[in-house]
Amino acid sequence: MAQDRAEPLADNAPHILVVDDDQKIRGLLGRFLSSNGFRVTEAADAAAARAFMRGLAFDLVLLDVMMPGESGLSLARDLKLTRPVPICMLTALAEAQDRISGLEAGVDDYVSKPFDPRELLLRLRNILRRGQMQSAPRDEIRMGGCVFSIARGELKRDDEAIKLTERERDLLRLFSQRIGVAVPRHELSSDDSTGSERAIDVQINRLRRKIEADPSNPVYLQTVRGKGYILYTD
Missing domain, CATH: 3.40.50.2300 (Response regulator)
Structure with a gap:
């Protein structure tokens, strides 16, 4: 060429x-x-x-x-x-x-x-x-007004702490390692009874209510049809 x-x-x-x-x-x-x-x-x-x-x-x-x-x-x-x-x-x-x-x-x-x-x-x-x-290694990820500290497992919105369950903390840590890449549902499932692929959809919806301004129209934690979910950050 x-x-x-x-x-x-x-x-x-x-x-x-x-x-x-x-x-x-x-x-x-x-x-x-x-x-x-x-x-x-x-x-x-x-x-x-x-x-x-x-x-x-x-x-x-x-x-x-x-x-x-x-x-x-x-x-x-x-x-x-x-x-x-x-x-x-x-x-x-x-x-x-x-x-x-x-x-x-x-x-x-x-x-x-x-x-x-x-x-x-x-x-x-x-x-x-x-x-x-x-x-480069990240200490935190930002999603609009929300900031998640990866090491501490803490989520804040405008410096106000938002309570996370252990599963929600694990999900955010996993997504933070693969930002902008679709993660299949089976990889998001845990080994316990609450980690079925169907349960993942419920957990994702709960997590959206904590990080999205409009959970019904998510900007950051989006569904990839037939695949799983993908996280975008600022």
């Missing part, structure tokens, strides 16, 4: 996988990102993307929604369940439900076509920056 940079890329340059069935867009994105310090691999569809990911590690995936064969949204859902790679969706779809579906799947950000290349660059750099911050 041609590059516009006069000097070679740094050894630690972020590696981005661009997945789009439009060859022209792939080429433009490849040249633009390469000229701005990224290492780029291009894939024409989900199958090609999967083949690349079996042998290469990527720092971020820039993924088109509408593609022949497996859709970008389907690929995003699977990747978020199997590997912690940040994903930015590139889409011509403007409907709110399409964006919500992507966010429920764990997508980190959306960029709508047509897009300003400078805005895309900012968004990609912000995603990578957030990933670097999240990779």
Whole structure:
């Protein structure tokens, strides 16, 4: 792939996988990102993307929604369940439900076509920056007005302590280790009689009442249909 940079890329340059069935867009994105310090691999569809990911590690995936064969949204859902790679969706779809579906799947950000290349660059750099911050050990996680201290197992809202059960404390600690990644119900179950997958749904609803401003429309602790639950933080 041609590059516009006069000097070679740094050894630690972020590696981005661009997945789009439009060859022209792939080429433009490849040249633009390469000229701005990224290492780029291009894939024409989900199958090609999967083949690349079996042998290469990527720092971020820039993924088109509408593609022949497996859709970008389907690929995003699977990747978020199997590997912690940040994903930015590139889409011509403007409907709110399409964006919500992507966010429920764990997508980190959306960029709508047509897009300003400078805005895309900012968004990609912000995603990578957030990933670097999240990779460092955390003492606490923030969800709106709520702060959970992982070591102490304490939940506070606006500095006011919120009582947690032992199970709720365990759930928050587990989610804090896999922020932005869907956790299957069976992994959330405990070994005792209260830990069945059906009981997990009840426990999640109770936990939502403690961390969500509107538990019926959760922002932070969301359901991934047919999979389990996923926690987002600020």
